[in-house]
Structure formats: C-alpha cells, structure tokens
Amino acid sequence: MNEGNTIMKLYHAAASPYARKTRVTLREANISELVEEVEVAPWTDPEGYRDITPLGKVPALERDDGHNLFQSSIICEYFASLNPAINLYPNEGEIRWKNLRLIGAGDGIMDASVGVRVENLFHEEPTQSHKFIQRQEVTVTKSLDLLESNTDELEGPVSAGQIAVACALAYRDFRFSEIKWRSDRPKLSQWFGSFCERASMQDTDPE
Numbered sequence: 431m432n433e434g435n436t437i438m439k440l441y442h443a444a445a446s447p448y449a450r451k452t453r454v455t456l457r458e459a460n461i462s463e464l465v466e467e468v469e470v471a472p473w474t475d476p477e478g479y480r481d482i483t484p485l486g487k488v489p490a491l492e493r494d495d496g497h498n499l500f501q502s503s504i505i506c507e508y509f510a511s512l513n514p515a516i517n518l519y520p521n522e523g524e525i526r527w528k529n530l531r532l533i534g535a536g537d538g539i540m541d542a543s544v545g546v547r548v549e550n551l552f553h554e555e556p557t558q559s560h561k562f563i564q565r566q567e568v569t570v571t572k573s574l575d576l577l578e579s580n581t582d583e584l585e586g587p588v589s590a591g592q593i594a595v596a597c598a599l600a601y602r603d604f605r606f607s608e609i610k611w612r613s614d615r616p617k618l619s620q621w622f623g624s625f626c627e628r629a630s631m632q633d634t635d636p637e
Contacts, residue, residue, distance in 0.1 A: 439492040440505070441470045441482065444636040447540045447601035448502035449489040454593050455506040457630035459513045465491075503537065506590055518590045528583045532591025535573045539598035542566035542573075547605055570602070578615040585621075588628075596625045604636060 440456065442449035456462055470476055472488050483490035483500040491499040491508065499505050510518040520529055546566045549558055577584070577595060584592055599622050602611060612619040625631065 437466050438464060438494070439466050439468050441468050441479070441488055441490045441492065443472060443488045444469060444634075445604065446488050447544070447597045448487075450600070450634050450636070451502050451536075451540075451593055451597040452489045452491075452505045452509065453634045454597060454630040455509045455518065455590065457633060458588050458593065458628075459509045459516050459518060461509060461512050464512065465509075503533065506593070510590065516588075518588065518593070520589060529589050529591040532577075532583060532589070533594045535577055536591065536594025536596075536598040539570050539573050539595075540601060542569040543598070543601055543605065574611055574615055574618065578618045581617040581621055584618075592625060593630075596622060596631060600626070600631070600635075 440452060442453060444450075453467065456465055456467075470479060470488060472479065472486055475486060479490075480486050482492050482498055485500050487500070489500070489502055489505055491505045493499065499508055507519060510516065520526055543566070546563050549563055553559070584595065599611075599618075602609070
C-alpha cells in the first residue's frame with residue numbers, strides 16, 4: 431500500500447477511455463481510499479495543469495513527492511503495484527504475455543478510436559483525411575476480430591488486459607454507437623456484457 435496512506439490526485443475526464451482505464455484499475459486494485467479523483471477539461475488548458483503533466487492530457491496522477499505520473503498504462507501499473515495481492519499484472523509464464531497482448535489490443539482500439547474522434551471534431555468534411563479514418567477503422571475491426579477469436583484469454587481473474595479491452599469497447603459504444611460491432615462477435619459481446627456488470631465499470635460509466 432501507499433506509504434503513509436497519502437491521498438494522491440487522479441486527474442481525469444469522464445469521456446476519456448484512457449482515464450477510465452485508470453479509474454477502473456483504481457477500483458479493481460481496491461485502493462480508492464488513497465486517491466482523490468478530480469475531473470478536468472484538458473482541451474481548455476486549465477491553469478497550472480501543465481505543471482502537473484507536461485503532456486496536458488488525461489489521465490495524470492499527482493503524487494506528494496512531486497514525481498507525478500502520466501500515460502494511462504503507467505498509472506495503471508502503479509495502482510496495481512500498491513496492492514499486488516490483487517495481481518492485475520500476472521507475471522507467470524505465458525499468462526503474462528497474454529495479458530500484455532490484451533493490453534496492446536485494448537490500447538490500440540482506444541488509440542484508433544480517439545484518433546477518428548479528434549479528426550471528426552477538428553476537421554470538417556472537406557478537409558478530413560478519409561484515408562486516415564479508414565486506416566483507423568481497419569485497426570479497430572482487425573483488433574475486434576482478434577479478440578473474438580481469442581476470448582478464452584479474457585477469462586479468469588480480473589486483469590489489466592481485461593480492463594483495457596473493456597474500456598476500449600465501452601468507448602466504441604459511447605462515441606461510435608452507430609457502428610454495430612457485436613453482431614459478428616457474439617463471444618466478445620457476451621464477455622463484455624458480463625464485465626460491464628462489475629461495480630468498477632458501473633461507477634465510471636460516462637453516461
């Protein structure tokens with residue numbers, strides 16, 4: 431556990447899948463009492479926020495020693511380290527690589543989806559890069575197909591990989607509800623539905 435039980439601050443935006451990943455991890459690691467969650471709007475460049483994270487993005491974790499953490503994967507791993515008994519990052523043999531592969535797939539879906547979201551927000555139709563958008567959607571489709579073919583890797587005790595995949599799928603539903611990914615991926619859809627019943631997902635639902 432955190433030395434001295436010092437309260438840290440986790441800066442997040444409710445709609446961010448990266449921030450949600452850290453918030454779900456915080457709850458699954460059972461260390462919520464150590465962290466105050468602070469919602470920010472990073473695109474508005476809040477005063478002083480760049481002093482907390484030079485990236486100006488969410489999530490960011492402010493620690494009392496001044497060595498703040500940014501990037502969701504780093505924050506998630508840090509949270510998990512504060513309560514290793516939960517073992518969100520299994521380190522035994524092949525299970526380690528399966529977990530990391532799930533993290534890679536989940537983060538990849540997030541990256542592609544957020545990329546399309548930003549392109550749609552900041553570029554109107556005539557100036558949008560359709561090639562860029564198409565490439566990102568192929569990334570999402572192929573990643574979803576990979577997960578559907580390997581849903582056995584999503585079974586077992588909760589892990590960082592499961593969290594990454596669940597937050598990625600939830601973001602697809604939140605921002606791209608018109609794209610129906612479930613019909614061709616029944617096993618992944620069933621797993622996701624079950625995972626969304628967890629309190630950590632319910633508590634962090636942006637809707």
